Amino acid sequence: MGKLDYNNCVAIHQLEWNTMQQWYVDFDMGRFGMSNTTSLLVSYYLAAASVFEPERSIDRIAWAKTTTLLNAISSFFDSLQLSIEHRKDFVDKFRNKPSSLRTLHELALDTLMACGRDIHPQIPHACRKLWERWLTRWQGGGDATEEQAELMVQTISMIDGRWTSKELLAHPQYQRISTVTNNLCHEISQSHKSKENRITCFDSETANATIECRMQELVQHVLSRSPDDLDRDLRQTFLAVAKTFFYKAYYDTDTINVHITKVLFETVL
Template sequence: MWLMRWQQGVDVMRWQQGVDVTEGQAELIVQTINMTAGRWVSNELLAHPQYRLLSSVINNICHEISHNRTCMQVNSTTINSIDSKMQELVQLVLSDSPDDLDQDLKQTFLTVAKTFYYKAYCDPETINVHISKVMFETII
């Protein structure tokens, strides 16, 4: 969606006017991951109530994390708000219902949100150390 609008120039014009265009960024990342994993994102899926709710929550979380990080406005209220939304996302991902989304799809939403969260609250050196441990250290 965002990519199609961007190609049409809508978000480019908004960006030039100083409007924040990062709001749908998390959903775009989720869709990209799913498409590269071979899970096609259909119009029916995009219209599914649970997909829309997950998209709304993750976009909200990631936008707030990105906005507050660039503005350096991280305070206890912001952290509590983000933590509350993260808890809501975890509950949505872990819940089961008869008309549920695929668990892998739901897990992708959580993974993307955790990545934004991790990047916002860990310094680059810590992230590099963690990546090195995961990639190169032998598991006992």
């Protein structure tokens, strides 16, 4: 019975992966710095490994597409070495030109609308607002990974039917857990980039100690049982997103590819 359930999950994930590849082609993602589907596959794998229940297909797709869009924005601007003014222009177009269907700002909106179309009529507008908040913070010249984790958590939660209201965003524990997660994921990404670029001035020992402390703090928030705690599923989503950042930084590309093959494409006999 266990083997049958596992193989059914593999079949579902392969169908979803086909959907992701078609989305990649339909929106011509290669125009925005993604020359192949490798990054797309990793994004989908991390989503599927984190949210593996068969009935949570929409969550996986939203997670993978959000990560892919964030990677596309970062890759597009970094590859062309565009200025802060170009970033501001990009954000202005995202806000003010919803009819421009073949540009990256509209790509983000259309993707999230596709995820939310059959769930709740308010989701497309709410998702757009989430992206606007992140883009507004990013346009000033910050790194693309800054507060990326929170955007992912909010998008996943919203697609799953958990609204990120103003009251929630102002909740003391939400502010603590989001700050810890954002800082943790940003530091993991920076540490990973430094290792890839062989930057010797980066103090890896200090960075690792900081990352470990932040991860412990995040786990404490997730496992907390105070009456004033946030929704448990929301806290678990913060942890799940953080673990994907840690995973990508910890394992090399070859090892990740082996894991992808086993999890997404190999059935159990």
